[in-house]
Amino acid sequence: MTVPLRIGPYVIERLLGVGSFATVWLGYDQALDAHVAIKVLAENWSHDLRVRERFRDEARLLRRLEHERLVRVHAVGELPDGRPYAVLAWADGGSLRDRLAADPIPAPAALRLLGEVCAGVAVLHRHGVVHRDLTPGNILFHSAGADSGVEQVLIADLGLAKALAAASGLTARAGTPGYMAPEQDDPGAVIDIRADVFGLGRLGIRLLAVDPLRAGSGPSPPPVAAAIRLREGVPAGVAAVLARATAHHPADRYPDAAALHAALDRAAGVAPHPPRPAARRPYRLRLAAAGVVAVVAGVAGAGAETGGGETGQPGGATYTTGPLTVALPAGWSATGTTWAGQYGADGEAEPALVMSPQPRRWAADPRLPGAFVGFSATTAARTTPAGFLAERAHGDCTSAPARTTRQADVEWTVVGYRCDRGRPQIIESAGLHPGRAGLVYVQIVPPAESGADFVDTLLAGVRLR
Template identity: 45%
Template sequence: MSDTPARLGRYVVRRRLGSGAFATVWLAYDEQLDSPVAVKVLAENWADDGQVHRRFLEEGRYLRRVESPYVVPVYDAGELSDGRPYLVMAYADQGTLAARYDPSAPGGGTPPTPGQSLAVLRQVGAGLQALHDRGVLHRDVKPANVLFRTVEGSGGVQVRAMLGDLGLGKALDASSRLTMIAGTPSYVAPEQAQAESPDARADQYSLGALAYLLLSGRPAFRFTSLQQAADPAPPEPMPGQPEAVDAVVRRALARDPDDRWPDVTTFVEAVSSAVEQSLGPVDDGPTLPWLPLDPDVTHAGAGPTSSAGRGATSDERAPVGGRAARSASDERAPVGGRAARSASDERASRPRSWPYAAAALVLGAVAATGSFLVARDLASESVPGLAVVTDSSGTLEAQVPGEWTAVTGDDGWRAPQDDTEYAALSVGTARDWTAEASTGHGVFLALMPGSDLPDRMPGHPECDTSAAPYSEGGSQPSRTVVHSGCPGGVTVERVVQVAADRLLWVQVRSPDTATANRVLDSVTTRGI
């Protein structure tokens, strides 16, 4: 069976545009309005996670709050027969800034002119200011989230820049109550990387990093972890730019938010003025397309044929962004070992994002997580009441109470830093065992890229007491913090360095510290 559904709701699906940690985006066709659209669908393996479900819908609500031509519009929302929500948005037929211009990649595209750079900064800045005016933070401004779309005006067809992907977006009035560490290391503001309460100045910092890239032809920072982004050194002077332009961009990239520009609009006006004072007028205003129409980018094409419209409901049974859902019996690991998988199961298996909301939201913060090695073979130790669980690659293993295997995920995950698949394992007493208010128990293990242990560990405001983090040396140094008085008892976070460039993050939620310690002591990695 093809992984491409025939329809999503009333929209005829043409092809997959891309997949991320939380969702898959499809190019579809609105037959009623005779128009191509992009349909973003929550990934199949997150379907039963209430927290992720709500967060997905929040993106649509945030986008609907804003009436700006420079923010991707949401046209519709719906729910598939399996309960997964979807958002119907404008189709960005000219791709992203990351796809059009990446100076760090071979053949990374033609550098934009100063006028083109200012045009995209003005348009993205206008979209960002519109979000802020409506009380919404973006929190992930970066080249991949700058989308381009053809629009028709009095001057003919032009290319417009828009801000998209508010998957990390957050209402400003909520940002002080609950802060989740997220973002892209080379573009995230230090205070956001440190899990402080960000405000609109954090988005300005990200726009400053974008301005540095466009105007200088190279990124301001080359961070690979949020730990590095949390304490950045000032960037080097912008090559090829006058001191006045450099000073304006540097102010947006100030370490202290109080030293930045008052708002995004003021920053964009300042950088525009500095560039034009140095080079003279470079364009006629923000309507200038930042780049010409790109004929190599795939367009929507003709509408679907009548045959494509048949089978209006057969679509939704096809897996979107992942393999077919496993049954409850498939998800339950037998005590003493992982459920056996057939050869056909292995062939059908694909990298999955994890049924673990907290992980996907905090991982960037612990971008230095390490793996924990115990030199013994747990598989040979059969202990009554305990289960040995492993990930599908056999890299990660732990021994847990048998009741913790009610829900198991073992197929790997994609780290937010580089979107590469790494070994991961999640087992728990219920699907929501990682939710803040949950009394469930379980363990999450995930390998990630990183060469240093983090200075800061994930916080747990739902717990009454958090002990000071402690570190251990040796061949595999680690950092651990214990939280007590949690809804389910005790939560322990541990990060261990298992290789020069590899870390393992371990989170255990347990009824008591004794059980948590037994699980921590049993964690094993192989082949790293």
């Protein structure tokens, strides 16, 4: 392979890696005196328009999400031969694959690392994205500072990732054997974020099991907890968490990466609001920004209609999608959507909406108040409102005791969280439809100036048909 001298304005220093779809080079930005990673589409795929578009989609997706737990995109470009490239932040700490090949990671550090990976994948899930290829090679490390001894864990290689609305049997089968969920091997299966939960469980077995190759890496159904022999220093309860994460059927797994992360913390006895580490030591992992919204929309505008007034008008307006009708606070509007990762018995995504002063920006902007409202019959069939909220715990925030309130014929369970970073306050609430099988979930970020009754007033405005 010939090493190019330059790609765009960047001086090429060396090869970082070669994959099935792309080659990655270490480049140097002379203007900024900084190194970057430049990902170039492989020559043998340059003629395939679908692959070229998927390559560009990855860069667009990373740029849109722009999160500290994901590899950042600085720029995109095209080589003289027409191949696209993306300029990414350089992960100077290498990959998890490199580290596993070099030295064993101490068990306590490996458990913390798994939690950090879960938190990174949860960012994708909150934005309605399924990764589909979570392997040690796609987990990268970046130094947070030359003298800090702190490393940031990054999720990389979203080339196989898709918005959940598109991640179905109509997409190409893809994934890495050993980490790929069973349904990914079925061209007709619906692939959702629970496929990533399986991949995270397999990563956990690789990191924490005594003999990960024997712990269900073949084509047979994954092991029960008793078959997972954990390394010394890993709490025994983690085996049951990994067994559920790698269950053969998606419905038997945790619903998303955030729920898996919370279950790992409970099994490991992690405090709800852990202190930030102060002393330098190997394999230290930076804590995530707390309080980022735990669930986000799928595809905007799906099946929604207004009712009772214009959604952008202050006060008195309502918004309807599916069985949900909400009364909008003054100055708020709404957009219809689907609930990421939630599918009904017919395989269709279950309904939801987002309301906020700027609903399309709410998920990504922690300064905005707003609310997500979703309805799910399948969730009601497997758990209670209190059980569902326990799955959505915010581990980096301080929670208040759960309370109940009856609003508009719904008995709501409500849990409030105070967070030091990101959104300062997050309210999680859930209840059952009074007349049919279904769970309604409302996540609220109240306005800073709102009173104590804001949450109950908003819940009272949620009507179910």
